[in-house]
Amino acid sequence: MIPGKFAYAKPSSVAEATAMLKEDADEVYVLAGGQSIISMMKLRQSAPRRLIDLNGIDELRAIEVGADEISIGAMATQHQVINDAKLAEACPLLAEAAAQIADPQVRYRGTIGGNAANGDQANDMPAVMQALDAEYVLASADGERSVKARDFYEGGLETERAENEILVRIKIPRPAAGHGWAYVKQKRKTGDYATAAVAVLLRKDGGGFADVALGLTNVADVPVCATEAAELLKGPGDAEAAAAKAAELADPPEMDPRGPAEFRRHLVAVLAKEAIAAAAARAK
Known part of the structure; x- marks a missing residue:
């Protein structure tokens, strides 16, 4: 189909856009x-x-990897995220998730900011950003403010971004050296949204784990930061219990083309166990 009529503007700076x-x-x-x-x-x-x-705003495509913080311009594409060597070394979870988004054509055009900001619970980056404890920097004509990814999502396609604001960059605390990560996703076919997906970030601490975070994709009307599940994995931890708790925290609709709620909660537990195992194996 063809869109309806609309006006079009292409600013060359954030100031012009705001x-x-x-x-x-x-x-x-x-x-x-x-x-x-x-x-x-x-x-x-x-x-x-x-x-x-x-x-037309080139400044929004920059990716900067610092000693303590990663800054990604909102207009950086998924292709950029996948192929930035410094970013892949500092935070490989981002590249692993980005590589599972849709197909190459979408990844060449789709942006990390667009994926994170529009509030679609089926998008991959919102749950990943929650697991990474990211902050979204929003700009308006009155200045900038930051909102934690964990506080940003309010409901389906509803977020903390005001109508006069633009997401300009994403700030992520650089994960500790030797951390483990995984993004495990199940989808019906290539290019589809996730039936469910789980992001895991953790760090080895003696015989157990610390700095644990889990994010769940497309199993509720908002991306889920599964804090209670992460708590069960800390210390000596219990991966089975953490996976079961993640499934409890999922709240998929009863009727959905990707499967009934009971199936999708079961799938969350399966994917969580797989993601936890993969992240633990990668942790040093």
């Missing part, structure tokens, strides 16, 4: 990679009056 939103944010959509919004517009599920295209 000024446009300050002037007029009513039914104005911000375009990043376009992998979600363009499809919705073609299906007439979304009908923005105006699009503000961020693809």
Whole structure:
């Protein structure tokens, strides 16, 4: 199908983009990679009056890996994330998750900011960002503010971002050297959203684990930061109990084309055990 009529603007700076939103944010959509919004517009599920295209803002594509913090511009593509050697060394969980998003065509165009910011619980990066304890930097004409990924998601396609704000970068505490990681995803076919997926981050601590975090994808109306499950894995830990708790924390809808709720909760437990085992094996 063909989208309805809309106005189009392509600013060359964050200041220009936020000024446009300050002037007029009513039914104005911000375009990043376009992998979600363009499809919705073609299906007439979304009908923005105006699009503000961020693809002319080069500063939003930068990836910086520091000693203590990683900063990723919101317009960095999944392809960039996968192929940045310094990022892969510092935080391999990001590349592992990005490589499982859709297909190469989508990964070349889709952005990490767009995937994280639009509030779709089926997207992969929201749960990963929660596991990484990331912060989202939001810019408006009045300045910047930061929101924890764990506080950002409010409901299906509903987030803390105001209409006049743009996600400009993502800040991630650099994981400790020798940490373990995994993103395990089950989907019906290549290019599909996850039926369920689990992100795990942990660090070996003596005979057990510390700094444990679990994130769950597409098993509730928001991405799930499975804190209670992570607590069960700390210290000597119990992977079976942690996986079972992750399944309890999942809240999938009873009727869903990807399977009934009982099946998807069972799948979370299976994927969590696999992800925990993989992360533990990688930890040094």
